[in-house]
Amino acid sequence: MATEAMTGAATNGAKRPLMRKVLPYLLSLPALLVCIGILIPFGTAAWYSMQRYNLAFPMTRGFIWFDNYIMLFQDPSFWHTVRVSLLYTFFTVGVQLLLGLGIALLLQRRTLFNNIMSILLLLPLMIAPAIASLMWRLMTNPNFGVLSYIVGLFGFTDFRWASAPSTALFTVVMIDTWVYTPFMMVLLLAGLRALPRQPFEAAELDGVPQSFVFFRITLPMLTPYIITAALFRMLESIQQFDIIYAMTQGGPGNTLMVFQVTAYLERYQYTNVGRSAAILMVLWVITFILSNIFIKQWLRLREKARGVA
Amino acid sequence: MQRQTSLGRVVRVGLLTMVGLFFLFPIFWVFLMSFQTNQEILRIPPSLFFEPTLHNYQVLFSGRLETQTGTLEVRFMQNLMNSVILATSSVALSLVLGIPAAYAFARFKFRLGEDIAFTLLSFRFAPPLLVLLPLAIYFQQLGLINTYTGLIWVYQLITLPLILWIVRGYFEDISEDIEHAYRIDGNGWFKTFWKIAIPLAKPGIAAATLLSFIFAWNNFVFALILASADKQPVTVGALAFVTASGIQYGQIAASIVLSVTPTLALALYAQRYLVEGLSLGAVKG
Numbered sequence: 001m002a003t004e005a006m007t008g009a010a011t012n013g014a015k016r017p018l019m020r021k022v023l024p025y026l027l028s029l030p031a032l033l034v035c036i037g038i039l040i041p042f043g044t045a046a047w048y049s050m051q052r053y054n055l056a057f058p059m060t061r062g063f064i065w066f067d068n069y070i071m072l073f074q075d076p077s078f079w080h081t082v083r084v085s086l087l088y089t090f091f092t093v094g095v096q097l098l099l100g101l102g103i104a105l106l107l108q109r110r111t112l113f114n115n116i117m118s119i120l121l122l123l124p125l126m127i128a129p130a131i132a133s134l135m136w137r138l139m140t141n142p143n144f145g146v147l148s149y150i151v152g153l154f155g156f157t158d159f160r161w162a163s164a165p166s167t168a169l170f171t172v173v174m175i176d177t178w179v180y181t182p183f184m185m186v187l188l189l190a191g192l193r194a195l196p197r198q199p200f201e202a203a204e205l206d207g208v209p210q211s212f213v214f215f216r217i218t219l220p221m222l223t224p225y226i227i228t229a230a231l232f233r234m235l236e237s238i239q240q241f242d243i244i245y246a247m248t249q250g251g252p253g254n255t256l257m258v259f260q261v262t263a264y265l266e267r268y269q270y271t272n273v274g275r276s277a278a279i280l281m282v283l284w285v286i287t288f289i290l291s292n293i294f295i296k297q298w299l300r301l302r303e304k305a306r307g308v309a
Numbered sequence: 310m311q312r313q314t315s316l317g318r319v320v321r322v323g324l325l326t327m328v329g330l331f332f333l334f335p336i337f338w339v340f341l342m343s344f345q346t347n348q349e350i351l352r353i354p355p356s357l358f359f360e361p362t363l364h365n366y367q368v369l370f371s372g373r374l375e376t377q378t379g380t381l382e383v384r385f386m387q388n389l390m391n392s393v394i395l396a397t398s399s400v401a402l403s404l405v406l407g408i409p410a411a412y413a414f415a416r417f418k419f420r421l422g423e424d425i426a427f428t429l430l431s432f433r434f435a436p437p438l439l440v441l442l443p444l445a446i447y448f449q450q451l452g453l454i455n456t457y458t459g460l461i462w463v464y465q466l467i468t469l470p471l472i473l474w475i476v477r478g479y480f481e482d483i484s485e486d487i488e489h490a491y492r493i494d495g496n497g498w499f500k501t502f503w504k505i506a507i508p509l510a511k512p513g514i515a516a517a518t519l520l521s522f523i524f525a526w527n528n529f530v531f532a533l534i535l536a537s538a539d540k541q542p543v544t545v546g547a548l549a550f551v552t553a554s555g556i557q558y559g560q561i562a563a564s565i566v567l568s569v570t571p572t573l574a575l576a577l578y579a580q581r582y583l584v585e586g587l588s589l590g591a592v593k594g
Contacts, residue, residue, distance in 0.1 A: 023498065024422060027413035031406040031473065032425050034465050035432065042435075044443035103328055106321060117325065119580045121332050125587075126576040127569045128527035130544045135339045135565055137551065138558060144351045146338055178332065183587060190584050190592045228591065239436045242529045246548055260438050267442055280439040291434040295427070302591040306478070 048277035055271035068278035089237040100184025125182040133246035191225030231294040259283040342562035365563035388546030396525040399464035407472035415480035468521035478590040479513030516582035543568035
């Protein structure tokens, strides 16, 4: 209430102090209630992860503390899942960051052409990842896919895209890049255009070479945007499901068994509820840590943007 | 501004052309495919020139595909309808729940407030399957499985945080003095909220609405787990086409075009809001 006393408009608040106190809770309660309904299954998942619980063997169900986790950590196939997820995250975020930054630099100047281009380049981001995968499946079909035909012209006559173990990761990373690079681009472009002009003008006057300007002025000032965008994409990439499920369901073989796809198959193919929950809890710990770092970074950027505005 | 050499200009145009090709060609190509017959699609080499046909769309709209072995039922229109119902209702519910909450978080500094706001935000980043798999069991028991109600509730995970955080930023930007001035005239908080705060936050509400609609429309995994064919949106429905027997490639392409048209149209219409929405209000567009 201190702010109110300061602005000298406490009349209404003082008249009904109780109302004033309860009101914020009343306003946010419905939103909170809706979310509590979602918190309960979260607790259930943690509970399942500590049970021997396979729908195919209901009689064996029982509480086993951390045995699911211990079994996971001793299982090479789990470490395969960890490795594939990390590789997927590393390649998608890395490629998208470089590509997004490159495009943002190309479109930095506010010309009509650049503005139209930056709007058009947003379109893939507006397409559902599952649908985008379907588009790429049509284009990489071995019988009629236009991309299969094009790489065939360059001598790769038997390029199998997502259906060959050697190129499957490349293919899904490319689709992810197609969908999400626009996100990097749009954030970095907004960042570039929000940078203060004076350092650049000073550098121009002093005749500083462009590479120096880029590495010593542009890049450091852009870093908060780069970190925010990269963290956000990391959070999404490590739990990618739609693209991989729609392309290969984790295959061929176990090539693309990332966290959520593994957990999905564990649950619906092998009916192993306990193990599936344990895999997802491990993923949750990773995303929880990442999201805390991200939110801090994002809040800082938000403060800054609001300070400027 | 930096001077540009003619070589730099050529390199720049070349690079942008490649970028444009990579990101826009797939949309263009699938769009063309949707107007081709199966024979034309299977033709090698692929060609830009063909006799466009509306047959693929006719099949999807009528829901009946004549094949040599008989008539096949195609339920794609139902999927499209489901997408409209799910996305629209989820966003509407989130607006009703989220705008008052956003106002509370922006105007009143109260305990729990920040906690709730952050809990909501962290939902946005938790692995969806973690919640969905147990939820499927509860929904079975509650009779919510394969219902619009159940799905719309779960869709709040996507739409609510987005609306809450974007609109909150706009409420915070409104000077408190304006609201106080209005209240000194004897108006209650609700009238102030309704007549002053909401109209001033309108651009933020518009941005949040459009963006959360797009994200709800594009969601795949919720309905995959919690619904069967008759309640599934286009994202799941179109994918089912791939394994369905008798469906032709042109019809898959046409279903893709119909699935993405609403979000692409909205994005183009509302592009000035997108940057701010995509960064959850951290970057001003």
